[in-house]
Amino acid sequence: MTDVLHLVEENRFVIRHEGDEAVLAYRLFNNAGIEAIDFYSTFVPPAFRGQGFAEKLVRAGLKWAKERNFELHASCWYVAKFIR
Numbered sequence: 466m467t468d469v470l471h472l473v474e475e476n477r478f479v480i481r482h483e484g485d486e487a488v489l490a491y492r493l494f495n496n497a498g499i500e501a502i503d504f505y506s507t508f509v510p511p512a513f514r515g516q517g518f519a520e521k522l523v524r525a526g527l528k529w530a531k532e533r534n535f536e537l538h539a540s541c542w543y544v545a546k547f548i549r
Contacts, residue, residue: 469525478526480518485510489522489544493535501536504544523547 470479478489490506504526509518523544530537539545 469521471525471529478522478529480522482513482518485513487513487518487522489519489526491526491530496536499536500534501538502530503538503540505540507541507543519543 467480467482470481472479476491476493478491480487487509488506489504490508491502491504494501494503504523507519507522524547526544527537527547537548539548
């Protein structure tokens with residue numbers, strides 16, 4: 466499996482595989498003076514589902530956010546499973 470790329474300027478983490486992309490998208494915001502992040506979308510192309518792409522993206526995104534002490538939010542149900 467290919468490495469996770471963080472496209473900071475696009476607010477997303479991606480895995481490029483066989484000409485397609487699996488994506489974890491986020492937005493940064495300020496929550497009452499606290500820097501926060503909302504992971505709002507995870508997408509894996511149908512041909513690559515069930516191979517761990519989404520989990521790899523989410524783990525990379527959460528690691529990055531925690532290293533920066535962001536308050537974590539997940540409007541994406543899949544990411545929410547990891548931060549409960």
